[in-house]
Amino acid sequence: xxxxxxxxxxxxxxxxxxxxxxxxxxxxxxxxxxxxxxxxxxxxxxxxxxxxxxxxxxxxxxxxxxxxxxxxxxxxxxxxxxxxxxxxxxxxxxxxxxxxxxxxxxxxxxxxxxxxxxxxxxxxxxxxxxxxxxxxxxxxxxxxxxxxxxxxxxxxxxxxxxxxxxxxxxxxxxxxxxxxx
Amino acid sequence: xxxxxxxxxxxxxxxxxxxxxxxxxxxxxxxxxxxxxxxxxxxxxxxxxxxxxxxxxxxxxxxxxxxxxxxxxxxxxxxxxxxxxxxxxxxxxxxxxxxxxxxxxxxxxxxxxxxxxxxxxxxxxxxxxxxxxxxxxxxxxxxxxxxxxxxxxxxxxxxxxxxxxxxxxxxxxxxxxxxxxxxxxxxxxxxxxxxxxxxxxxxxxxxxxxxxxxxxxxxxxxxxxxxxxxxxxxxxxxxxxxxxxxxxxxxxxxxxxxxxxxxxxxxxxxxxxxx
Numbered sequence: 001x002x003x004x005x006x007x008x009x010x011x012x013x014x015x016x017x018x019x020x021x022x023x024x025x026x027x028x029x030x031x032x033x034x035x036x037x038x039x040x041x042x043x044x045x046x047x048x049x050x051x052x053x054x055x056x057x058x059x060x061x062x063x064x065x066x067x068x069x070x071x072x073x074x075x076x077x078x079x080x081x082x083x084x085x086x087x088x089x090x091x092x093x094x095x096x097x098x099x100x101x102x103x104x105x106x107x108x109x110x111x112x113x114x115x116x117x118x119x120x121x122x123x124x125x126x127x128x129x130x131x132x133x134x135x136x137x138x139x140x141x142x143x144x145x146x147x148x149x150x151x152x153x154x155x156x157x158x159x160x161x162x163x164x165x166x167x168x169x170x171x172x173x174x175x176x177x178x179x180x181x
Numbered sequence: 182x183x184x185x186x187x188x189x190x191x192x193x194x195x196x197x198x199x200x201x202x203x204x205x206x207x208x209x210x211x212x213x214x215x216x217x218x219x220x221x222x223x224x225x226x227x228x229x230x231x232x233x234x235x236x237x238x239x240x241x242x243x244x245x246x247x248x249x250x251x252x253x254x255x256x257x258x259x260x261x262x263x264x265x266x267x268x269x270x271x272x273x274x275x276x277x278x279x280x281x282x283x284x285x286x287x288x289x290x291x292x293x294x295x296x297x298x299x300x301x302x303x304x305x306x307x308x309x310x311x312x313x314x315x316x317x318x319x320x321x322x323x324x325x326x327x328x329x330x331x332x333x334x335x336x337x338x339x340x341x342x343x344x345x346x347x348x349x350x351x352x353x354x355x356x357x358x359x360x361x362x363x364x365x366x367x368x369x370x371x372x373x374x375x376x377x378x379x380x381x382x383x384x385x386x387x388x389x390x391x392x393x394x395x396x397x398x399x400x401x402x403x404x405x406x407x408x409x410x411x412x413x414x415x416x417x418x419x420x421x422x423x424x425x426x427x428x429x430x431x432x433x434x435x436x437x438x439x440x441x442x443x444x445x446x447x448x449x450x451x452x453x454x455x456x
Contacts, residue, residue, distance in 0.1 A: 006226070013222055018215055026210040035219035042220065046229025047236060106209040125199050125207040153203055164202050 009049050013042055016059050020066060023122055027070050029111045041066040063127065064137045067119050071138070074115040109159045117152035124149050291453050296329040296344045299447035303440040307333065327455060330423075337432025339425035344444060348455055349415045364389065373404050374438075383413040386445065388438040393424060400430025406438035410445035418445040 017038060024034035045052060045062050052061045110118060116138070123134045124145070134145045199207070293313050300307050311332035327346045334340060364375035364387060375389035390404045407421035420441040422434030444450070 009226075010222065013220075013225065017218060017220060021215060021218060021220075022210055022213050025213060031216055032219065038218075039220045039225055042222075042225045043229040043232055046225055047233035049229075106206045107213065110206055110210065121203075121206070122210070125203050126210045153200070156202055156206060157200075160202060164205070 005050060005053065008053060009046060012053075012058050016062060017042075019059070020062060023063065023126070024066065024070075026107060026110055026122060026126070027067075027118060029107065037066055037070065040069070060137075063123075067123070067137060068139075071115055071119055106160065109156055112159065113152050113155055117148050117155065120145055120148040121152040121156075292327055292346060292450075292455070293329055295447070295449035295453050296331065296444075299344075299444045299450055300331060300342060300436075302447065303443040304436055306335070307435070308335070333422075333435055335435045337429060339428025340432050340434055341423045341425060342434075342436055342441075343419075343421050343423050344450070345417075345419045346450060346453070346455060347417045349411070349417050363387070370394075370405075380446075384446065385411045386442060388442045390438055403433045405434055406436060406441055408438060408441035408445045410442075412451055416451055418450055420444040 020038045020041060021031075021034055024037045025031060028034055028037070041062050044065050045058065048061075049058075052058050055061070110121065113121065119138055120134055123129045123137055124131070129137070131142045131145050135142045138145070297309050297313060301309055309331070311334070313329050313331045329344045329346075331342045331344075332340070333342050364372070364377045370391040370393050373390040373392050375387065377385070377387050379385055386408065387410075388406070388408045390406045392402045393405045394402050403424060405422050405424065407419065409417070409419045411417050420436075422436050422441070424432060424434070
């Protein structure tokens with residue numbers, strides 16, 4: 001690869017890596033596996049970098065690649081067993097998704113969603129894509145995206161809703177700190 | 182106005198608007214503290230290059246294989262057709278050797294033409310009026326054997342000259358090929374005379390005559406000459422006079438063993454490329 005392409009890839013990787021790592025971690029709650037996924041995604045991106053760079057949407061390409069691979073892997077039984085058997089070691093970073101206001105582990109609730117709903121939630125509410133874009137990434141209809149988003153939110157509410165409402169009602173201060181803008 | 186699946190109104194068709202809990206979860210994802218990355222960019226580049234190479238190969242190899250297969254098929258087809266139909270080589274009025282068919286394949290031409298030239302140079306009286314027939318035999322393991330059959334009815338019908346060209350495969354090289362050209366080892370009718378010589382260039386040549394009884398059982402036995410040569414690069418050339426089963430009594434070959442020896446040493450046949 002030419003030097004300017006190498007340099008542009010390095011710059012992109014450095015800029016995109018934190019966002020990709022957060023998405024990967026939110027998906028699997030495992031930094032080691034998450035970083036493996038990011039590395040694999042970047043390898044695929046590097047292989048296609050001249051074309052991807054020309055298309056002008058490299059992060060979208062990387063995000064789509066990673067999420068499709070995650071969804072594909074979730075269908076494999078060996079992956080489910082492996083994830084189910086993962087126990088964080090003493091060297092693993094403690095990155096809990098606890099909301100400092102309500103004191104709930106929101107990421108744990110997110111990770112408990114079914115894969116499709118998790119993917120829709122991440123793309124729709126974390127990555128702030130519109131319904132058509134999410135449908136394009138996941139190769140499904142817009143109606144499916146809407147219904148998956150609804151089910152994801154319903155599942156989160158069923159798991160966290162009462163505690164979340166109670167904590168906020170207790171005067172914990174202003175609620176969400178971002179999300180959809 | 183659209184209505185979302187959870188019953189909330191959705192003016193934009195973008196599905197339900199996020200509530201406080203949804204925003205809180207999204208914010209938790211966005212605010213996740215990052216430990217030092219385990220991603221190795223040098224490894225990304227190295228494996229990315231390998232992946233790109235593999236992807237290109239995955240595309241290029243089948244395409245090349247398909248092209249080669251198609252090319253090979255197109256190349257071999259005219260040869261195989263030659264086994265069932267005699268080539269329509271025009272016969273010159275002046276009795277010169279038959280020229281190859283102008284519409285035939287270039288490789289077939291070169292071999293057929295080379296054989297006719299070698300026969301004419303070996304025996305200038307050879308008319309070469311009959312169109313030569315070229316055959317290709319492939320059995321899947323050995324390399325192809327190209328056989329050119331030329332009628333030579335000067336001393337009776339049913340008399341032919343058969344010239345074969347072959348590049349010996351490596352596993353047949355060396356001693357095994359040389360044994361084949363050693364006197365007295367090849368099966369067949371009674372050997373009347375046989376001479377094995379090694380030329381200065383390392384060419385092994387065998388010239389021999391075998392006594393053949395006529396197929397019809399009538400008439401006298403005939404001495405049929407042949408010559409074989411193994412050239413240092415592995416090219417094996419054989420030239421034999423041949424009496425067909427339907428040859429009437431009295432037919433006998435016109436070529437001598439010495440003339441056939443000239444044929445198997447002819448430079449055009451030694452150096453022509455076999456497709």
